[in-house]
Amino acid sequence: MQTELTLVIGNKNYSSWSLRAWLPLKRSGLAFSEVFVPLMTPGYKDKLLEYSPAGKVPALLIDGRPVWDSLAIAEWVAEQKPEFWPRDAFERAWARSVTAEMHSGFSGVRGAMPMNCRASGRRVELDDATRDEVARICEIWTQCRETFADRGPWLFGEWSIADAFYAPVASRFRTYGVDVNAACAGYIETTWSDPLMQEWLSHAQQETQVIEKGEVG
Ligand SMILES: N[C@@H](CCC(=O)N[C@@H](CS)C(=O)NCC(=O)O)C(=O)O
The missing domain is CATH 3.40.30.10 (Glutaredoxin)
Structure with a gap:
């Protein structure tokens, strides 16, 4: 069954x-x-x-x-x-590390820039701790992209669970116009233009409920 x-x-x-x-x-x-x-x-x-x-x-x-x-x-x-994690054992551990870092951290980014798929052109003032988190996320993305660029457009080349965990971050950086380097801008675009992300976004567009604490900037 x-x-x-x-x-x-x-x-x-x-x-x-x-x-x-x-x-x-x-x-x-x-x-x-x-x-x-x-x-x-x-x-x-x-x-x-x-x-x-x-x-x-x-x-x-x-x-x-x-x-x-x-x-x-x-x-x-x-x-x-199993292909949703990298095949190589070290790369798999690396992907799990960046995923876990997202899962257990970056509370400043989450608090200051709530995910709001429908919004665009929002701007918020970030405190120093949140700026440090943004820099750390960019460091993760840049290092991954520089290492795995020849295998595909995702963090570890081929799509992995790590990309699912950073998709809301990519959405936030886009919504709040966070200034990033070319590697990170390219990664945000990859995430945003993914057909599944687009499907999610089109459903979000159809929702009418407004949650006040998600409307920032
Ligand atoms: N660590 C949990 C976090 C889950 C979580 O905080 N979910 C939020 C929505 S994005 C929620 O359910 N909020 C409603 C509430 O806490 O009452 C996970 O990874 O699933």
């Missing part, structure tokens, strides 16, 4: 963690259905708790059983699609 997959996500315009899980699952070609829980609406938390013990999105229901947290979901998908 085929496994039944349901991905529970929040607003595509704002939910960066949902995007991190949706991209690998969509790219895998596995059939899944989506459940949309509009965040910050009355009763939304109880709704989330029906699906995820953590009360957050994303959650992946595998035959009704939950896997929660974007990284756990991405790892499950990569078990079905």
